[in-house]
Amino acid sequence: MPYPSTTSGPIRESADQLRRMLAGSQTWRDITAGTVYPPDALEGVFLRDLPSEQARPVAVIQPFEASAFRVIAGGGQNMMRQDGALLLYLAIDIPAELQLSSIEQEFYALDVFGQIACEIAGQSGVDDLLSIAELSLLTYGPPDETDIPSLGLYYASVWSVRWGDQ
């Protein structure tokens, strides 16, 4: 049964908005060009489990920690506004020419991840995209050395994306 490719409801809508922001990153578009993804993983972004056979680069976006409706004005109106957080997982392959230098691998990965984060932040609050309150790097790195023959040489980074009035 195919996965749904449409989103509705505020939590999944926010995930789709972040997906569109990642798709708006020129760096992400450049590195994903030519990679084949399933129809529901638009621009290489999965809003569901990542299939193990999927080639990199890949991104996964999922709800993370709290999603809340908070009072922003009291009194008789009791106005509430939604905020929330998403988890963004990015994985990119390391070019073959950097295989012998772990330092160059790390610098390459951090440059790519950092540029993508910068390009996402630059779209914050634009039109109908997410108003990001905080974009923070939780962790990054390569897989365990003994798993590189199986998984390939890649770097992953994990980001917390808090949006709304937080």
Added chain:
Amino acid sequence: MTTFAEQLAADVEAVFLNADEFAETVWFYPKTSPGSPRQISAVVHRGGKRDQPEQYTRTNAALTDLFVSTDPDTGIASPQTGDAIRLAEDHPATRRGFVEEMHSDTDARFVRFRLTEIAHAGERPRIR
């Protein structure tokens, strides 16, 4: 007169690592020349897949133990991290990475490899 130990040593090559007896042919990809694999004979134990939950990924790992000669041509002379194997039933792109050497003798050794797949990326599984 041949001692039991000598007879056993002779059996390693002639019986246990004989592809017509207990052994099977395995592709070996040395770390130093992964593009030039060679075929070795080994007794293979295939372990089941295990779930390995970590904070932001969950992987499946299958252990594969080999009983193999220490001969540099027909076996594995000095296993190291980055070496890999591929079994007959594996996809041509599959690699099982070297994990550890469990036992070594003059003529043969036990070595462990692992096939790892990412089963889930993102936060750890939630309440369902």
